[in-house]
Amino acid sequence: MNEYVLETSNLTKIYSRKKAADSLDLKIRKGDIYGFIGKNGAGKTTAIKLIVGLIKASEGSIKLFDSENLAEGRQKIGVVIENPAYYPYMNAKQNLEVQRLMKGVKDPKVTDEILNIVGLKDTGRKKVKNFSLGMKQRLGIGLALVGDPEFLILDEPINGLDPKGIKEIRDLIIKLNREAGITVLISSHILGELSKMCTSYGVISEGKLVSQTTKEELETYIKPAVKLRVNNPEKAIEAIKTELEISEIESDGNDLYVYGVAERFSELTSCLEKNDIIVESIYNQQGNYEDYFINLMEGGKNNG
């Protein structure tokens, strides 16, 4: 079994001197829901278009399913880019039928099964042009599911949806990942939503991949800490370690980050006071996905 469904190396796209994708080294593990995060114009869609072959790379290489035979690899991928692409004059089933014929899927029952999965089985003869935005997004995912893809690439699938629609799409993606074992790359700038479903993340800013991390690693970066500024950091560390039996302390000059004391705030202040350490500032720093990602997107360093 291959560990990675997608690996890119030095993937670069240059549009008239501007690097829309700059030396991207993406790695997506089999079975992950990979959140691809970046501001509008950061290069998410460009990277996805490079992966699926809509645009040609200026430099770099792509491996799909551990192979450089991209035509073969792309047959195992389902894609929704920017907006779902469908024939508005057809109904949902007919759109799926076009996709089934194009992908050479023999079994015609596939279309009904997919309609069921994406919750469009009751749309009957209703033309897609009359669908709501959420229904169109679900049809887009349905089209991407034709041919049993092992890897689903969804570019901004929750854009413009109402909260109910967002939840439906999220539940669908989680279901496809857990029940059908489909690896998913989902790009978005709605960070709160991604944090509810993703198992790994890549953050892109100005065409560059500024961070790539798993959910577990991320949780260690953004766990809550007490941040304090003291006059004597060495003495403070010693006191906290010995008296409060806390070993997880990071220092940055006079700033200390003490982990695992959020509920022992008064104990911590008493300890410092007892040891004649002057506290200039002290506050609880909450672990926050959004702050972490926004910091990265705005050019902050990769904490990982």
Next chain:
Amino acid sequence: MVNLIKASFYKIFRMKSFYICGCLGIGVVILYLLSVNSQLGDLPPALFGYTGVKALMYGVTAGSLFCTIFISLFIPSEFSLGTIKNMISSGKSRLSIYFTKLIMGLFVVAAYTVLPALVAFSLGSFLWGPGELSRGDYLSLIRMVGLIILAEFAMQCLFIMVGFLVRRSGGTVAINLVSIMGTRVFILPLIDSLVYRWLKIDSFSSEKYWPYTYSGEFLALNINQETLVTGLLVCTAAIIISSLIGALTFVKRDIK
């Protein structure tokens, strides 16, 4: 590519514009023949050579304009709807996508040539009698329809190329219709005058190298050999050159 062709046929038979353009081509034939018939009044049609065969010769090119309109809508629609992305991202090669569109173009040309011709022949025969044809004439008639399909297909290959270059239905329809109407009136005479001015060749006629010319030239049971050979070469060259330009540009250009 077989899968792409199957999917394209499925799409084309669900497009209203396919039927509307086809019906318009047939409608024009019917209206024209009824109009001729009413003008004849009590005069014997045979006196003016009106027969089912003559009606067929009119009907065989009646769908041409509507064929151009349909092709100009059908080809760029994949770009404007974004469905071309579904094809490329599922691993289909761009060359196979382009050649599928050519095959669909050939099918549409054949349908829009043969159906109005059959309707014209049937209605003409009903109104004026089928006309007398020898076995050889029937073969010439079949050859004529085949040559007209070739000439029309050569033009549609140019229009398919325009569709792939422009990628917008409105722009493609406009360019293709203008090229049908304007090329013979403005561009070809301009080329002839430039060739005369610069190269001093007064026997040059650029019209001979414009495939659309042969939609008219092939419209006869007895075509002279020179016209036949030139026509075949010009149409074949138009098909090959426009397909190469269109396909290679499509392969090289990004889909945004």
